[in-house]
Amino acid sequence: MAKHQLTELDAGERVISERVPGVRSVALGFWIGAGARDEPDSRAGVSHFIEHLLFKGSSRYSAQEIAEIFDELGGELNAATSRETTVLYARIPDDRLVRALDVMADMVFRPQFVDVDSEREVVLEEIAMVEDTPNDLIHDLAAEAVFGAHPLGRPVIGTADVISSVSKRALAGYHRRAYQGDQIVLAAAGNVRHDELVALLDERRDGAARGPGLPARRPAGENLRPTVRFLRKDTEQYHVCLSAPGISRLDDRRFAASLMDAIVGGSASSRLFQEIREKRGMAYSVYSYSSQYGDGGQVGVYVGTREENLAECLEIAVRELSDIVSGNVRADELARAKENLKGRILLSLESTSARMTRLGKSTVTGTPLLSPEAIVKRLEAVTADEVAAIADAVFSPDRLSAAGIGPDESRFTDAVGRVSPGLSSQAA
Secondary structure, eight states, X not given: OOOEEEEEOTTSOXXXXXXXXXXXXXXXXXXXXXXXXXSOGGGTTHHHHHHHHGGGBBSSOBHHHHHHHHHHHTOEEEEEEOSSOEXXXXXXXXXXXXXXXXXXXXXXXXXXXXXXXXXXXXXXXXXXXXXXOHHHHHHHHHHHHHHTTSGGGSOTTOOHHHHHHOOHHHHHXXXXXXXXXXXXXXXXEESOOHHHHHHHHHHHOTTOBOSOOOOOOOOTTSSOOOXXXXXXXXXXXXXXXXXXXXXXXXXXXXXHHHHHXXXXXXXXXXXXXXXXXXXXXXXXXXXXXXXXXSSOEEEEEEEEEOHHHHHHHHHHHHHHHHHHHTTOOOHHHHHHHHXXXXXXXXXXXXXXXXXXXXXXXXXXHTXXXXXXXXXXXXXXXXXXXXXXHHHHHHHOGGGOEEEEEESOHHHHHHHHHHHOHHHHHHHO
């Protein structure tokens, strides 16, 4: 395993890199420690909107030039926004690093916020696309069911009301507060020299935002109680999530939680996949998931199924969760989950992009940067009792919220009532 190097510049920007022998690529990422949960309600979605506008032109490059340059480099350029971070990332041949970094730094530090109205329409189309994709939209509904009016309960993409009205001045002002030096991490992995990377960024960061940053985040775990959310749509299937508050990325139980997720619904041999899809043919898509934040998290299970299967699918899901909560974690499934996660870790080492993401995300979120060997050791040490204990802490039936999308709310309410009468009465 290559050893990473970390340097902090005078204005607070951090550079972290890992040299990978035998590759001819470099993966680069500008990680920003600001995301959807940092926005006030009146600016919900601006982080994602700004991510779009980074591509519309900087102080020295137009939108078309940015696109043409990366095509000429033979590289890939993209970006993503989450609830706690924003990232602009690329993968390019190693001999084209300087050109790529020059463009990316200008995009991050000096966007010009041009063509705001045309890009506004693009984001509104993206919102409409999600509205028409129930297996995506259900996760926004599930987050609202768990977190309510907390910023973690809002969709990252924002709302049409905010996006259609936010001004260029407001967007530029928010960028200045969010893209502060101490909130920016440049991560790289591949055939790259750390000292060169530091020098390249130091030369190009001039003009970075200075002044007041964003306010402190509102704690995630305030007065969370199970709730029900339903959205009526004329779909062929019901799309349902049973979800609950989870644990933070700093929680030592996260290794047991990863194994729990693999056992519940994170792989083809998992309980939900086998019981609902393979044995009964009741769903095409069924899985468990988890999100971890700095001070909390979310766990859940998803199933998309037709009306006649809905109640039984939910019963099976709750039965399997309750079985694990009660302590019934089989030795064979725990061993298989450990091997599954270990294998995925080892395979990720062959990807410069995965290595860069590990470095950048850990650094910008303040998560301990453990070596793959250390992670494997922690996974190996997890016991069946620890898996059952974390399942009891996050997945006990009395903690579950329910979210659904489908044609008939009463059918959904009836199905939920068969696994959680308390939630059913709340929905009624």
